Amino acid sequence: MEELLANRYQVQKLIGKGSFGSVYAAIDLKTKKKLAIKVESVSVSPSPIEKEILVLKKLNGQEGFPKLYSYGTYQEHNYIVMQRLGKSLSQIFKDFSHHFTIAEVAYLGWQMVKRIENLHSMEFVHRDIKPSQFLVKGKNLYLVDFGSCKSFIYASSFHIPMTEDIGFIGTHMFASRNAHFKMQLSRRDDLESMCYSLAYLLRGDLPWMESDSSKNTEAKIGFRKINYSTLALFENFPEEFSQVLTYIKGLNFYYCPDYIFITNMFKNLLEKYNNNSIRLFKKPKTTCETCSLKTYKHTDIKKHHEKVRRNTQKAENCICLTEESSSLPEFKNRQQVSDKIEANASEILIVKTQKRISEIIKDQEEGCNIF
Numbered sequence: 001m002e003e004l005l006a007n008r009y010q011v012q013k014l015i016g017k018g019s020f021g022s023v024y025a026a027i028d029l030k031t032k033k034k035l036a037i038k039v040e041s042v043s044v045s046p047s048p049i050e051k052e053i054l055v056l057k058k059l060n061g062q063e064g065f066p067k068l069y070s071y072g073t074y075q076e077h078n079y080i081v082m083q084r085l086g087k088s089l090s091q092i093f094k095d096f097s098h099h100f101t102i103a104e105v106a107y108l109g110w111q112m113v114k115r116i117e118n119l120h121s122m123e124f125v126h127r128d129i130k131p132s133q134f135l136v137k138g139k140n141l142y143l144v145d146f147g148s149c150k151s152f153i154y155a156s157s158f159h160i161p162m163t164e165d166i167g168f169i170g171t172h173m174f175a176s177r178n179a180h181f182k183m184q185l186s187r188r189d190d191l192e193s194m195c196y197s198l199a200y201l202l203r204g205d206l207p208w209m210e211s212d213s214s215k216n217t218e219a220k221i222g223f224r225k226i227n228y229s230t231l232a233l234f235e236n237f238p239e240e241f242s243q244v245l246t247y248i249k250g251l252n253f254y255y256c257p258d259y260i261f262i263t264n265m266f267k268n269l270l271e272k273y274n275n276n277s278i279r280l281f282k283k284p285k286t287t288c289e290t291c292s293l294k295t296y297k298h299t300d301i302k303k304h305h306e307k308v309r310r311n312t313q314k315a316e317n318c319i320c321l322t323e324e325s326s327s328l329p330e331f332k333n334r335q336q337v338s339d340k341i342e343a344n345a346s347e348i349l350i351v352k353t354q355k356r357i358s359e360i361i362k363d364q365e366e367g368c369n370i371f
C-alpha cells in the first residue's frame with residue numbers, strides 16, 4: 001500500500017482486516033479530516049467494494065452510516081475513502097471483560113434496530129449482521145461493511161423470490177437459520193442475526209459454538225442452532241429478548257417486520273433497568289495485570305507502562321521518602337511511594353539484622369563477653 005493515495009490521502013496505519021480487504025487510517029491533506037480507507041485487490045470477483053460503494057452512495061451519510069468521500073482504483077486495488085469511526089462493539093466488549101449490563105444490551109438493541117430499519121428502507125438487506133459490524137463514534141452506533149448487501153426489491157416494486165441453494169452468506173456464529181439452509185435471505189434474517197448478536201453480548205458466548213473448532217462446521221452449527229430453543233438462549237435474562245426473537249422467527253420471507261414493536265421492547269427494557277448506567281461511550285478504566293497501579297485510562301497499554309516506569313523512577317530517585325513529602329509535587333500516587341518506602345525499610349532492617357548477627361557470632365568466636 002502506497003503512503004499517498006490519489007495525491008491527497010496520506011495513509012497512516014492498518015486499523016482492520018476483513019476477509020476481502022484491509023482498512024487503513026488516513027488523513028485528507030486538503031481538509032485535514034481523519035479518514036478510513038478500505039482497499040481490496042481488483043482480482044476479487046464479484047467485488048464487495050463495488051457493492052459497498054453502491055450502498056454507501058444510496059445511504060448518503062445518514063446518521064449511523066459512514067460518509068463516503070471518494071472511491072476509485074489505484075495500482076491494482078479498488079478503494080473507498082470514508083469517514084473514520086471508532087472501535088467496534090466486539091472490541092469494546094473485550095475492553096469490558098466480556099460483560100455488558102442488561103441496560104447496555106437493550107440500548108444496543110434499540111440502536112441496532114434503527115440502523116437495520118434504515119438500511120431496509122433503502123431496499124437493501126445486510127446479510128452479515130454481527131457485533132463487529134457496529135462501530136462507535138461519539139454517542140452513536142454506526143453500521144458498516146456493505147459488501148454482502150443485496151437489494152430485495154427488483155423492477156422498482158417486486159420483492160425478490162424465495163429461492164434455495166444460493167450458498168451460505170454471512171458468519172457462522174451469527175447467521176440466521178435460513179442462511180445455514182442456503183436460502184435466499186430477506187429482512188427477517190438481518191433481525192435474527194441481530195438477536196444472536198444481542199444474546200452473545202448478554203451471555204458472553206453462543207451455545208452452538210464449541211471450543212473444539214473442528215466441531216464448528218457450517219452444517220453442525222446450523223443443526224445446533226435450529227435445535228436450540230429461544231427460551232433457553234435467553235434464560236436468566238428479561239423475557240423481552242426472547243419475545244423479540246420469537247416474533248422474528250415467526251416472520252414470513254416477504255413480510256415487512258414491525259420495527260416499532262421491536263424498538264418498543266428495547267425501550268421498555270431501558271426504562272425498567274437503569275439507563276443511566278450505560279458505559280459504552282466512555283473510555284473504560286481497565287485493571288492492569290502487570291503493574292501495581294490498579295486502573296488506567298490509556299487505551300494504549302504501552303503508554304500506560306511507560307508512565308508507570310517514569311513514576312517509579314521518580315520514586316527511586318527521591319531523597320525525601322515520606323508519604324507527606326512536598327518534594328514530589330509531580331508524583332501523584334502517594335500510596336505507591338509509601339508502599340515502596342515500607343518495602344525498602346524492611347529490606348534495610350533485614351540486612352542490618354543479618355550484619356549484627358554475623359558480628360555477634362564473630363565476637364563470640366573471639367571469646368568476647370556479650371551483654
Ligand SMILES: Nc1ncnc2c1ncn2[C@@H]1O[C@H](COP(=O)(O)OP(=O)(O)OP(=O)(O)O)[C@@H](O)[C@H]1O
Pocket residue numbers: 015016017018019020021022023036038066082083084085086087088128132133135144145146147
Ligand atoms: N469507517 C471505518 N472507520 C474505522 N474503522 C473501520 C471502518 N470501517 C471498517 N473499520 C475496521 O476495519 C475492520 C474490517 O472492516 P470491514 O468489516 O468493513 O472489512 P471486510 O473485509 O468487509 O470484513 P469481513 O468481510 O470480514 O466482514 C472492521 O472490523 C473495523 O474494525
